[in-house]
Amino acid sequence: MLNTSNNNTRKMIVIHGGHFSSLGVFYEEASRVLMKDLDWKVGTLDGFDDILYGGFGVFENKEEIEIIWKESQKSKEDLGFKATREFYENKIRQGKPFNIELIQQKLDELMKGEGLTLFEILIEIIKSHTNIILRLE
CATH class of the missing domain: 1.10.287 (Helix Hairpins)
Structure with a gap:
């Protein structure tokens, strides 16, 4: 049985593969969902890694979050x-x-x-953050 009380406290962030088909637009999507109301935008793989440490917008440093990547198969092909x-x-x-x-x-x-591939690199970057659970849909 899963401990659902833990899941209730974990913030869920959705990256939607239907919103982008290139790395540049992926960065825009990541900026939109991970960094609310900030002027700075993600523009590199290192920058994407940096925002996953938290403290830049929608979650705090080391806060446990879940990233749901919808239409991940499309992203796997787009960023292949x-x-x-x-x-x-x-x-x-x-x-x-x-x-x-x-x-x-x-x-x-x-x-x-x-x-x-770029998709695999992005997945590795996300998985390198132990406070983040990634779910591909």
Whole structure:
């Protein structure tokens, strides 16, 4: 039997895969649902990781929350191999301040079927926060 009293105190935040189809618009969705009434917006993977520590809007630092990612299968496709390849290729084209060697290595791993897609990277970032439960729907 699940302890439902614990679930009642946990804030639920919904990321809706139907609201975005690119990483840039994912950041907008994450900013909208995680950071109410703040001027600063998420614009990088590191920035997304940072807001998951809490204290930036809708939940406090280390507060236990549950993120429900609706239409996650759509997001998995939208932020899959093709989007990830383009993400790395754009960074390589831009050059500095990016570590081109590291990005090329990540692109090579992706091309060999060994690297993570953007979707998988986002999932790993969320799961690295022990105060957050992630539910994919």
